[in-house]
Amino acid sequence: MRHGFGVYRFYSGDCYAGEWMNGQSHGVGFQTCFDGSSYVGEFKTGVKHGFGCYKFRNGDRYSGEYFGNMIHGFGTYYFDNGHCYEGSWHEGRRQGIGLYTFRNGDMKSGDWDCGVLKITLSPFDHSVQNAVQAARKAAENARLLPNVEEQVNKTVMAANRAANAARVAAIKAVQNQMNDKFGDTDP
Numbered sequence: 001m002r003h004g005f006g007v008y009r010f011y012s013g014d015c016y017a018g019e020w021m022n023g024q025s026h027g028v029g030f031q032t033c034f035d036g037s038s039y040v041g042e043f044k045t046g047v048k049h050g051f052g053c054y055k056f057r058n059g060d061r062y063s064g065e066y067f068g069n070m071i072h073g074f075g076t077y078y079f080d081n082g083h084c085y086e087g088s089w090h091e092g093r094r095q096g097i098g099l100y101t102f103r104n105g106d107m108k109s110g111d112w113d114c115g116v117l118k119i120t121l122s123p124f125d126h127s128v129q130n131a132v133q134a135a136r137k138a139a140e141n142a143r144l145l146p147n148v149e150e151q152v153n154k155t156v157m158a159a160n161r162a163a164n165a166a167r168v169a170a171i172k173a174v175q176n177q178m179n180d181k182f183g184d185t186d187p
Contacts (some may be wrong), residue, residue, distance in 0.1 A: 005148065005155040017152045018043070028148045033057075041066065041142055051142040063139035064089070074131070074138040086135040087112070087128075097131035099123055 001023035002008065009015045018029015024046035025031070032038045041052020047069035048054075054062045054071075064075015070092045071077075077085045087098015094100075094112040101107050109128045110121035121128050 005151045007152060018148050021045075028145050029152075030149070041145060051138065051145060053142050063142040064135060065138050065142075074134040075142070076135050076139040086139075087131040088135070097121070097127050098135070099128055099132050 002020040003022065004020060005018065006020055007015065007017040008020075013034030014031065016025050016029055016031045018025060019027025021027065022045075025043040026045055027043060028041065029043055030038065030040040036057040037055060039048060039052055039054045041048060041054075042050030044050065048066040049068060050066060051064070052066050056062075059080030061078045062071055062075055064071065064077075065073025067073060071089045072091055074088055075086075079085075082103025084101045085094055085098055086101075087094065088096030090096065093115040095114065096112060097110070098112055099107060099109040100117070107123045108117055108120070109123045109125070110117055111119040
């Protein structure tokens with residue numbers, strides 16, 4: 001079973017590099033997908049869980065909390081068109097208090113339900129400011145996760161050295177068998 005640090009390339013073209021436990025991505029790692037999207041963050045038993053940063057194939061970016069492979073908790077979502085949402089999320093949708101800022105500076109804020117603004121509040125309302133601060137803090141925590149790339153690279157290099165040593169040992173064993181079979185005996 002995969003355990004510790006390492007890289008796995010999936011048949012789909014996706015790739016995961018990072019920490020493993022009991023054969024599943026678990027801990028901090030980075031995942032790149034064949035469609036151009038990528039995720040750097042925490043995993044738990046094979047799914048995104050904890051803090052992380054996701055870059056979508058359309059250029060959108062999210063930094064914040066994940067739960068069970070979904071955007072969930074607090075975080076910041078930057079749309080490729082220049083818009084931004086900072087606030088609370090539930091199962092991938094804006095849910096709870098948050099602030100949506102358009103690229104021209106206009107804002108919508110308040111209580112969201114399933115991605116729709118249900119109750120409008122001032123951007124300066126105490127609950128909106130608290131939600132924005134929580135989203136920014138979660139986004140910062142996601143960006144400050146330890147970089148495991150160096151540890152992964154060391155592990156991959158060690159695994160490559162071990163594989164090469166095993167190949168050399170196998171070749172020597174075959175050569176020794178050949179020598180024993182055909183012998184170096186003189187008539």
